Amino acid sequence: MLAAQGKLGYHVELDYQAASGLSERERALDDTVLSELLESTHREVDCQVCYNLMLDPVTTYCGHTLCRKCLARVLDHTHHCPVCRRGMAIPPLQQTRSNVTLVKLLNGLCPDAVAARAEAVFEEEREGTGDLDVPLFVCTLGFPNQLTFLRIFEPRYRLMIRRALEGNGEFGMLMYNRYLEPQGDLGPVHFYHYGIMLRILHTQTLADGTNLVESRGMYRFRVKAHGVRDGYGVGNVERFDDVPLAEEERIEAEETSLPAAGEGDMTGQINRMPTCALVALGQDFVTRMQARSANWLQQRVLDVHGQPPDDAALFPYWFASVLPISEEEKYKLMGTTTVRERLKVTASWIRRIESQRW
Numbered sequence: 001m002l003a004a005q006g007k008l009g010y011h012v013e014l015d016y017q018a019a020s021g022l023s024e025r026e027r028a029l030d031d032t033v034l035s036e037l038l039e040s041t042h043r044e045v046d047c048q049v050c051y052n053l054m055l056d057p058v059t060t061y062c063g064h065t066l067c068r069k070c071l072a073r074v075l076d077h078t079h080h081c082p083v084c085r086r087g088m089a090i091p092p093l094q095q096t097r098s099n100v101t102l103v104k105l106l107n108g109l110c111p112d113a114v115a116a117r118a119e120a121v122f123e124e125e126r127e128g129t130g131d132l133d134v135p136l137f138v139c140t141l142g143f144p145n146q147l148t149f150l151r152i153f154e155p156r157y158r159l160m161i162r163r164a165l166e167g168n169g170e171f172g173m174l175m176y177n178r179y180l181e182p183q184g185d186l187g188p189v190h191f192y193h194y195g196i197m198l199r200i201l202h203t204q205t206l207a208d209g210t211n212l213v214e215s216r217g218m219y220r221f222r223v224k225a226h227g228v229r230d231g232y233g234v235g236n237v238e239r240f241d242d243v244p245l246a247e248e249e250r251i252e253a254e255e256t257s258l259p260a261a262g263e264g265d266m267t268g269q270i271n272r273m274p275t276c277a278l279v280a281l282g283q284d285f286v287t288r289m290q291a292r293s294a295n296w297l298q299q300r301v302l303d304v305h306g307q308p309p310d311d312a313a314l315f316p317y318w319f320a321s322v323l324p325i326s327e328e329e330k331y332k333l334m335g336t337t338t339v340r341e342r343l344k345v346t347a348s349w350i351r352r353i354e355s356q357r358w
């Protein structure tokens with residue numbers, strides 16, 4: 001460096017001592033340059049949305065650069081650049097690459113600051129929820145193994161879906177409790193407390209920002225506690241499953257050995273039917289309705305929900321997905337603890353349809 005500045009003559013002989021002295025001056029000079037560079041670029045590497053060091057920077061067509069997460073949140077609300085207000089024609093953010101040069105520069109210049117920023121964002125998102133760690137979407141009813149298609153346009157729910165995708169790809173869906181019926185310990189909350197855990201299979205963002213989400217029901221759960229995070233619901237949930245098979249068999253033996261029910265006692269009669277007879281009742285009904293080309297069993301319905309499953313445990317969920325009856329009625333399946341109990345619910349629907357009491 002001194003040579004470059006013309007201060008080091010070719011005739012000067014350097015001993016070891018002098019060389020190390022020069023090295024120090026050299027280093028000091030480098031440090032000065034570096035800190036000046038950092039100082040002058042500081043404003044340039046701060047995100048104009050969160051005013052922090054950019055994390056995973058993405059550059060728009062108008063040339064402005066923001067953190068990927070900040071840009072995503074801006075895009076939830078508007079398609080105008082927050083810096084210059086120009087329209088941001090931008091492909092779906094998942095397909096937009098990070099600003100590689102800037103990432104390398106920041107990682108090289110201030111790796112500690114980058115790491116600290118990443119850590120802070122992670123902590124911020126985790127602290128935001130505490131043990132209310134499951135996103136909850138109050139919308140409609142969904143069942144295990146069945147597909148659910150959602151159209152998500154509100155910014156807060158688009159944020160929820162994005163975070164679910166960053167996590168394990170799952171979120172809980174609850175049915176809206178329009179009559180504010182009491183839900184156990186939770187009281188009269190705006191949702192029914194049994195919900196379905198959905199796994200996101202596919203998402204598509206339309207030009208207007210609407211998010212189409214295809215998901216499949218994984219398992220049922222019950223909400224133990226709930227709260228709000230950035231406008232969408234979050235909760236602490238407990239998985240809800242059937243009792244063991246032995247217990248189910250015990251219940252069946254007990255119920256089928258009850259004294260015969262009266263002629264007009266529909267519920268009593270269903271209650272005494274063997275489980276295999278309840279399965280047959282459902283399958284026969286579907287076969288008869290298909291033969292009659294019932295509206296609710298048209299091809300487009302089957303394209304979405306599939307053919308009736310052979311698995312008796314899943315049949316009621318499929319049946320509820322295709323049958324045009326009220327959601328409140330279908331919700332009766334959510335709190336069941338045996339396959340038999342679910343089949344009794346579907347049998348009661350069939351009997352009511354057959355007797356035209358609906």
Ligand SMILES: [Zn+2]
Nearest residue numbers: 047050067070
């Ligand atoms: Zn930012």
Ligand SMILES: [Zn+2]
Nearest residue numbers: 062064081084
């Ligand atoms: Zn711009």
